[in-house]
């Protein structure tokens with residue numbers, strides 16, 4: 001993996017910023033209002049190679065690290081955009097990269113890097129299991145050289161805009177395994193090829209996230225699309241979670257910096273009682289406080305990303321970065337709403353849209369309660385609650 005200098009990182013920021021300028025806030029407001037997938041933006045991001053930076057050069061990517069990837073997503077969100085439309089591909093492909101066979105890497109990664117194939121869908125969550133992933137009930141049963149999938153997933157985003165889904169399913173019933181984390185397997189499901197055996201139903205949510213319910217009825221996955229060993233899928237998903245948390249922290253930090261930038265500008269310009277509202281400490285302090293929190297969370301994100309890129313254990317830092325980034329950004333989001341007063345609610349100011357979008361990361365892809373249990377139990381050695 002290539003190591004970036006401070007100047008390289010600045011260049012990445014500037015280049016992503018230049019791309020984002022072609023997609024102003026009016027673009028994001030319109031796609032949000034129409035509940036439309038930002039197709040042109042994702043195409044541009046793919047064509048400029050930003051979505052494939054984590055793919056090694058030998059498979060057609062840029063071979064960069066987690067810090068660079070984080071900075072890309074951060075800049076998108078800081079510009080007023082929403083990287084949720086494409087972020088998953090950065091971490092889903094990691095499952096192939098880290099646990100897939102050489103044949104799978106050759107078959108999928110170059111096409112993902114070029115944009116010929118999209119691996120934007122990640123199918124974990126189920127209605128009855130919720131955060132308790134080992135209780136999922138979607139099954140993949142081996143029949144000859146294929147797996148037959150039956151079951152249901154919920155809140156699976158971008159399924160209608162992706163060719164492939166990284167799917168977690170049970171291959172051995174929970175009551176037949178020694179550990180509840182055994183018997184789950186990870187697959188690459190070709191959704192286009194299996195469209196007759198998959199039903200996708202969009203879920204109307206408070207943000208434009210193209211999230212859906214997915215029903216599998218005898219969907220077929222050839223055995224060569226099993227990632228790694230059968231029954232070890234949970235371990236592979238866990239190993240990708242640090243990447244996911246660092247990237248989500250980065251997007252959230254981008255939102256937080258957006259709120260601070262906008263609040264500062266507005267608080268300096270808006271004059272009420274013959275003075276800029278930012279002169280009032282009731283307005284100024286929440287902005288300054290959330291700025292400090294966001295700066296601290298950025299340091300934690302940087303630390304987590306550097307550890308990840310060095311191949312070191314970063315579980316604690318990745319979780320802390322996700323928590324600190326999303327909570328400090330939520331503070332900044334509220335500060336922005338208060339700073340803008342009534343105008344925060346007016347759609348043309350974009351604050352209400354970003355406010356809705358920023359809220360997601362406290363819940364998904366993992367809730368901050370679950371993140372906190374990781375710190376309590378795995379870092380501090382407190383008793384396990386589940």
Ligand SMILES: Cc1cc2nc3c(=O)[nH]c(=O)nc-3n(C[C@H](O)[C@H](O)[C@H](O)COP(=O)(O)OP(=O)(O)OC[C@H]3O[C@@H](n4cnc5c(N)ncnc54)[C@H](O)[C@@H]3O)c2cc1C
Pocket residue numbers: 121122123124125129130131132154155156157158205209211360363364365366367368369370373385386
């Ligand atoms: C817009 C959107 C997009 C999404 N995209 C995807 C996707 O692409 N792929 C995918 O697989 N999933 C996706 N998700 C699902 C998301 O990951 C889950 O919603 C999230 O993990 C929480 O699961 P749940 O909604 O079932 O909540 P539950 O598990 O039902 O939890 C509800 C509440 O109870 C708390 N809780 C539960 N158990 C405990 C405990 N033991 N200790 C403390 N608190 C607890 C939780 O923290 C939460 O606050 C998406 C969700 C949304 C909203």
